[in-house]
Amino acid sequence: MAKKYILVVDLRKCVGCTSCQVSCKMENGVPMKVFRSKVDITDIGEYPSPKRYFFPKICNQCDDPPCILPCPVEGATYKREDGIVVINKDLCIGCGRCVEACPYGARFIHPYLPIKNDPTKYLKEVPELKNKKVKDLRVADKCDFCLHRLEIGEEPACVRNCVGKAKYFGDIKDPTSSVAKILTSLQTKVWHPEYGTKPIVLYIAPDERVFKVADGEINKKK
């Protein structure tokens, strides 16, 4: 039976250390200024009742991903059976439509990775590429739950290095997995359920204000 991965983030245990953000950079060689994983930290409230929210964000690997359909190249981005939304960098033509489409800002154009596919084949469907030189086009990038680590039986780097032990990752179809156990006893929430994207990144969030006050996109769009 195919696996179905989910990630549960327990905000009761997040200590705001940002290790997930930096571990992701280290693991995946994510360049400066762009993020596969990012912690939003927001201060609100007045003395003596201030409040600080830590909101570790990552691609939601949505079950209804809004980023896939806009892609003009078949197979350049897709949702795997195990739930992970990935990019095939051999096929991506760097048009940036998926980046625009993600309401969470989870995707970005990689500043260094050139495209491998020939974009001229798609000019009819993607007129916005007409004025761009092929050598300037870069592929889209995003979190893939550290697929390369999953393949060798390791957990994603952000889960491994989480200082507060606030992240649980595993196969929801396996009743013995930590995620399956947690979901039987605890309520979880998702970031912007109203978008209807059906995220598989779930949050244990006793204070729901976190979703409103620390609401920035993972990557700012141009």
Next chain:
Amino acid sequence: MEVTRRSFLKHSTILGGVAILNKTGLFSLKHLSPSEVQAMEKVMGKYEVKYTACAMCPAECGLEVWVKDGRLVKIYGNKEVPMNDGAACAKGASGIQLVYSPYRIKHPMIRVGERGSGKFKRVSWEEAIDFIAKKMLEIKKKYGAESIIMNCGDVTDRDQYWRLAFAFGSPNCTEHGSICDTPRRHGPKLIVNGKRWEPDIMRPVLVRQPDGSLKKDYTYKSKLIIYCGWNPFVATRIIYENRGTVGAKVENGCKVVVIDPSYTNTATAADIWLPIRPGTDGDLFAAMLRYILEKDNPNDPNRRYIDWSFKKYTVGWEEFEAAFRSWWNKKDPINGLPYFSLEWAANRTGLSKEQIKELAHLFGITKPAALVWGMQSPGHHYNGYSASIIGCVLNIITGNFDAPGGIIDTEITKSSKGGTATGKQFLKRKVKRIINGKEVEGEVGHLHMDLFGSKYPAAWDDVVADYPNAFKEGVDIRYGPFRGYHYPIKAHFLRTGNSIYTGSAPWKWIEAVTAKDKSGNYLLELFVYIDTIFLESALYADVILPEASYAERMSLSDIYPSHPVIYLRDAVISPLYEAKKPTEIMNMLAKRLYELGDPDIKPEDFWEKYKGEDDFVNEMLAVAPGRHNVGRPLPYPQYPEGYQILGTPESLEKGEVVIDHEKKVIKGKPVTVEWLRRNKGVAIWPMSWYRYKKSNAEEPNKVWPYTSTKLIELKWDWEEGGKRYGQYAPHNLKIEKAGGEVPKGLREVGFHKYPSTFYWFETKWNPYTNPEFKKYAKEYPFQLICGRVHHAMSGTQMVTWLGEIKAEGTWQPLNEEFEAEVVEVMPLSDGQLKNIKMKFKANTYSVGTIWMNSEDAKKLGLKTGDLVILENPLGKSTKGKVFVSGGIRPGVIKIGFGTGGRFSPGLGPAYKSKDYTPNHNMLVDPDCLSPIMGFPCYADMIIKVKKV
């Protein structure tokens, strides 16, 4: 958010079709392409997994690193190490940006311009070592070897350098501990001969089971943790306090209280945040103790605060209590209220009587509990000693000391290391000095600038107090055999530290290291800087030696666990550029000194003995774990209780031991580098609690703690049967033998000798508790405090991934536009790194900031991002941008330690922001040194704020 929502809506029409496509199976569901999988396998197969210890900060977590083609590429926590339990923090994970930083020191250098000019020429190792050795011998001949200070800064694997200095004949070896948190550690030192008390929340702990097996226990027992001026979430020295605090809270319903003028990241996990006035933590503790003593009632379950069985395990309670109570009827001159009463504490702390009462009650009634005080409270104040002492007493009398879920002295529970490798045996060597025309003989150790000097003779634990004053004035030996001897300080070795910038006021340091005699020669004749990175202090050095980074050298972790654990810092990659390992640097310098005729350096003590760094580390390991078979459950029920334990966990488990009944030692096979490498780098011995009790009877075991009576001591100097006992006794003996001459520190607070039990004096530069400073309150309305920002500490700001994160109000993205070289991972070249010049827009990169209360800011017309000047009554100032929030007590300003004003180009991006970021140390009073240990009072200052 607007943009996102719009772009989302733009595609929502397409989205409508997703569900349909999904049902028809057209939705792309497939695995990676075969070429992708192949590429991945190829890449993953080439990694080599190694185990080592981090040194990006002094938490020194256990790491699992992946090395490819000799390059460090991946950093994770070592799952076998209970300190960090498989995790690595942001800073730890960013280590490759330091190891491969373009700002590293690449080769030895000798100064060619004036000190501070930053002008150096590249030289060979031989030339640099020859220069240093000749100068050392010249100084030794002219002034004596003791004129050399070996200051081993912030990283604790410094034994090679100490060994060299001790053997050469200088007792003046130190490390960052001397300026770290000495007042905080004082209570534990006096009471149990310990150091740092931490809550029992390191999980897992390895525990002996009734069936004899060992089990990793993950359950939390704590019900209440009070952190006072201690912020483990951001000042991550004790890494397990991150997961342990939230773990105990979520899994065991533990309550968390944070006492801190600022709303720290740790405070975000608190049930109660008490924004106390700076410098009054001891006041709060004293009021808690008085309340508990007054209201305790063993017959009332709601007032059963004190576990009176503590008296069986302690000496000196009567004396302590009497001295403490003797203050109760005295009136405090600043507020006319009786000392330690609730109203007195409310007046001084700025908390309400109700809050203090509730806290005292909560702590008294909740068990198990831990009252923890930290670096930022007692640690940084002139009178932090009393707070630290009362903190210990509160934990002891409530039955929480070394109780499951209570509080643990991590110093006397962790594994021993170092042993004879450190070279302290050389301190016993006999030397002669001429005093008033007479030749006097003593030991090298008797020349120690503090332990026998005129100012701080109780500055124990390898503390060297009072520099840079000593650079200017020299050392007056007033105690011990060399009484009356004076010597100057002529050489300063600084290894992995940054004293110019962090060791109290930089301007004073710069004055001291650049002072010249009449002929224009520097009074300090030699300044050697040894490090991987180029910090401010390097600018003032005569010689710079590139040391191998933490990934390139071998040593041992220096950590504060709840039971004996030790792990290897392995050399996981070869030294880069011309960097050398400490063992090699020690041997090179020793050999050159020997060749030049130094009589004290012997080949058999250095290069003949330590052919490689493993030889040195194996000697350091010979004393591990060195703790005793005590506590409940007994770590080794198969062996005699109370005996000292030595050797690998494996040999102890298998019974491969020799038991020496005379010396009471159980000796297994020695822990070695080779053994550690076979065991994922780590050795772990079992946990136990109540280590001061017999395992099977309610009485003291008289083995642990390691005090003069082997009991918990609440008095510190007394005579019994013609013998002196207590931690202050040896120091008072020195004073008595010197005809009662009172050291400078004690004179300052009006003491004639070290007190025999509870004492109290006020802090400095605090207009709200010390009448002497009341007059400044109006002109200088803000108290200045500082706190560590783990991510931005002194030596790691070239790491740009850490500039993309922020911390509290002191490390915020308030930069101006700048360009700097950064290390980027190049995905196309298989994880290779590349240095790239990069431009950063304004307000996108974190820099040191000044944290200020929003009401205060409003009154001054300030908003976040405004540039201000902070000025103290000494006329010193610093500049920076404010971060305004409700998360800090009005009248308090906080700056991160080491975050701003970075004037070494070796700091990369941080150097670019030096003109608009604050340097807290500029405002520290270099002559305000805490009276017992001579520690700079980093958080005793008042300031005014001026908008630029």
